Amino acid sequence: MKRFGLKYLYLLPAMLVLMLVTIYPLVHVVALSLHRKLLIFDISRFVGFANFEFMLGDSRFWTALGNTAYFTLVSVALELAIGLGIALLLNRSFKGRGLMRSVVLLPWAIPTVVSAKMWEWIYNADYGVLNYLLNIDINWLGSPAWALNAAVLMDVWKTTPFVAILLLAALQDIPDDLYRAARVDGAGTLKILQRITLPMILPMIWVVVIFRTLDAFRVFDAVYVLTGGGPAGSSETLSIYAYNLLFQTLQFGYGSAVALSVFICVGLITLVLIRAMRRSEW
Amino acid sequence: MRLLKNLIKYSLLTVCSFSATAGCSSPVGSSRAASTRTIVFKHGKIFGDSGPLKTLLREFEVNNPGVSVLDEELPSSTDEQHQFYVINLQGESASFDVFALDVIWISEFARAGWLRNLSDSLPVAAREDFFSATIDAVTYREQIYALPWVIGAGLLYYRKDLLEKYGFAPPQSWTDVVAAASQITAKESNLHGFVWQGKQYEGLVCNSLEYLWTFGGKVIEDGHSVINSKENINALKMMRSMIYDFHITPEFVTTLTEEPSRRLFGAGRALFMRNWPYAWSLFEQTSSPVYNKVGVTTIPRGPAGESYATLGGWHLGVNKYSRSPELAQKLARFLTSAYAAKKLALGTGHEPTRRSLYKDPELLRKHPFKRKLKDIFEKARPRPVTPYYMMISQVMQREFSAAISRIKTPQHALVDAHDQIEHILAIEKQ
Incomplete structure (x- = not known):
């Protein structure tokens, strides 16, 4: 009996730290989301689920949710497709392969805010290099049709290397014997890809999809620097909306409710994806 | 495992650059004498x-x-x-x-x-x-x-050399701006007519209020929103027309803040610019391409007959x-x-x-x-004086932006703004 108690005593410090850095803030945010709290006006009272009720009728919230879902879906799909292509190419042997592998990583190594600033110049409608190269005249960051897509493109440029590197690592774990055996059996390149390569790296693909989806759903810095959520909120994501509520207008109650909605969405997405991953393994 | 090595190298680089920036923000005073x-x-x-x-x-x-x-x-x-x-x-x-x-x-x-x-x-x-x-x-x-x-306070900067060349006086009203800009940009190449701050941010509110006021409109009166008025609709219509009807303001005005518009004008790429007084001393440096070519005047008058600048x-x-x-x-x-x-x-x-x-x-x-x-x-007129200004500004930024990027009609944007501003002002009455 005594040894049983000791076991928990040893666990206590770790549990306390965990409580302090993760559970406490989370509980605090949940509590805040149940209050009408306007910091500077000394308004702070319990309102139950009123914030969530208001959220259901808040068109700005639904626009932001739609933008976030669109950003996540399109960017993750593109990153996976292009990343897989790059990984397959880098897995072949050619001269300067080591150098290429390092160079490919560069966009990922640049801090997001720095690359977003860079892309802001690239996208500049008046003298940006993108319009110049394509010989067109598109208002990339200032038109509702393009602003969010411009942010997606930047994110794809920045994060594809991360996807490529993870997939490349998985590709290198596939034993050569498998490929040789397939060749002996007369399988073509496409068949090998379909029957050997993809199934072998499937677990890694799921890891990539989960990581990227969670990251993309919480996107803030890239979009914030590029467009600030504009024009007219047409590129505003949930994180930017929560930020505006919390730090621009100091509505801590409703802002926490919106932030919590991001947390709930991300949690649900993770559950669904992990379930799908388990099922797909066999 | 060259790959892994590179991976680690880059992660370390990132971490180092972060700690370097963090170092900047800590007080430097520690090396000084304790009595300081x-x-x-x-x-x-x-x-x-x-x-x-x-x-x-x-x-x-x-x-x-x-x-x-x-x-x-x-x-x-x-x-x-x-x-x-x-x-x-x-x-x-x-x-x-x-x-x-x-x-x-x-x-x-x-x-x-x-x-x-x-x-x-x-x-x-x-x-x-x-x-x-x-x-x-x-x-x-x-x-x-x-x-x-x-x-x-908001000012109108103009290129006095170009106005003189084509025989225009410094503009007194919004219609003067449109007339001069349409004619001169038609004849000069690589020149925008009128640049201002149209990105969705506080600067857009400062710009828009000058139109609202010179057209005779207001935002708040006696603790209530009066933003959805005929005058304000006409004011936003004028801003839109500058872009899409008269084509004197480039469409990318929806990305412009003070500095990008100042750089455009400072490079000699615009005839008129709305900006704050700070820009003047930069244009008056001898190295500036527009040195000695710039004039300044009040914000143009509108149908209300007066000129108002945002404080x-x-x-x-x-x-x-x-x-x-x-x-x-x-x-x-x-x-x-x-x-x-x-x-x-x-x-x-x-x-x-x-x-x-x-x-x-x-x-x-x-x-x-x-x-x-x-x-x-x-x-100069202050923006609506209320402790709720930051919330009201968020609404105006979004709705004015919707109007000038043609997501909503001016009327639609102002109806939406009115409802939200009333909702915010109601906090005080609870």
């Missing part, structure tokens, strides 16, 4: 020459032995500065003592209890010298919470949580004195908040155009 007291002065990016401010701070150090003043700059974006102050003051941070506040924050911060009461530094008799709009801006419940430092400016407050509040207040008083204001006006081109300086012969000789500014500042 450090006052941190925080403000946004200084447009123009920052030398005169540094000289003044050194002068303060000389006059106050044992005190050192650290001058720390924040990004030029007003929203980012607001966020910085909110986070730090909410956390009761003492990492800065004196700081520059945008006119629109003062009642908000005062109400939150983050500012030291500075009324004793500005007795009633001393207030006479300041433009009355700035005194209103720094007053909350009859107490003074910031000392007026720099005033600003801007920065005022110095003292952090309530400062560890040396008296010393901080002393620095704020010194920097807002007539002596310091004149130095900053002469050297940096700042617009002083004191009326008397606009009669100062030395200042007028160096900056003759400041003579013109006095009347503009006397008539």
Whole structure:
């Protein structure tokens, strides 16, 4: 009996730290989301689920949710497709392969805010290099049709290397014997890809999809620097909306409710994806 | 495993660059003698020459032995500065003592209890010298919470060489702007007609209010929204027409803030520009492509017959949580004195908040155009004065942006703005 108690005593410090850095803030945010709290006006009272009720009728919230879902879906799909292509190419042997592998990583190594600033110049409608190269005249960051897509493109440029590197690592774990055996059996390149390569790296693909989806759903810095959520909120994501509520207008109650909605969405997405991953393994 | 090595290398690089930036923000005072007291002065990016401010701070150090003043700059974006102050003051941070506040924050911060009461530094008799709009801006419940430092207001910059070449007088009304810009851009190549600040941010509100006011509209009256008016619809229609009907304003105006528009105009790529007074001294440098080619006038008049400019400016407050509040207040008083204001006006081109300086012969000789500014500042209009301004501004930023990027019709945008503003104003009535 005594040894049983000791076991928990040893666990206590770790549990306390965990409580302090993760559970406490989370509980605090949940509590805040149940209050009408306007910091500077000394308004702070319990309102139950009123914030969530208001959220259901808040068109700005639904626009932001739609933008976030669109950003996540399109960017993750593109990153996976292009990343897989790059990984397959880098897995072949050619001269300067080591150098290429390092160079490919560069966009990922640049801090997001720095690359977003860079892309802001690239996208500049008046003298940006993108319009110049394509010989067109598109208002990339200032038109509702393009602003969010411009942010997606930047994110794809920045994060594809991360996807490529993870997939490349998985590709290198596939034993050569498998490929040789397939060749002996007369399988073509496409068949090998379909029957050997993809199934072998499937677990890694799921890891990539989960990581990227969670990251993309919480996107803030890239979009914030590029467009600030504009024009007219047409590129505003949930994180930017929560930020505006919390730090621009100091509505801590409703802002926490919106932030919590991001947390709930991300949690649900993770559950669904992990379930799908388990099922797909066999 | 070259790959893994590279991966680690890059991760380390990223971590290092982060810790390097973190290092910048920690106080540097530790290496100084223990008896030295450090006052941190925080403000946004200084447009123009920052030398005169540094000289003044050194002068303060000389006059106050044992005190050192650290001058720390924040990004030029007003929203980012607001966020910085909110986070730090909410956390009761003492990492800065004196700081520059945008006119629109003062009642908000005062109400939150983050500012030291500075009324004793500005007795009633001393207030006479300041433009009355700035005194209103720094007053909350009859107490003074910031000392007026720099005033600003919207201006119309024009290329006097081009107007002369085509026989136009400086524009007096919005229709004059349209007429001159349409004709001149048709004949000149690589020239935009009229640039202003149209990105979804505070600057868009400043620009739009000038149209609303000159068309005879208002936002709030007697605690209620009056934004959805015929006058305001016509005002937003005019802004839209500049872009899509007259084609004198480029469509990418929806990405422009002050500096990008100033650079365009400064490179000789625009005929007219709406901006703040700071840009003038940059155009008057001999290295500027538009040196000696720029004129300044009031915001054009609209159907209401008057010209109105949005009041801007920065005022110095003292952090309530400062560890040396008296010393901080002393620095704020010194920097807002007539002596310091004149130095900053002469050297940096700042617009002083004191009326008397606009009669100062030395200042007028160096900056003759400041003579013109006095009347503009006397008539400048503050943005809606309410502690809820930051919330109302968020609504206006979004709805005005929707109107000028054609997501909504002006009428639709104003109906939506009206509903949201009423919702915000209702907080007070609960």
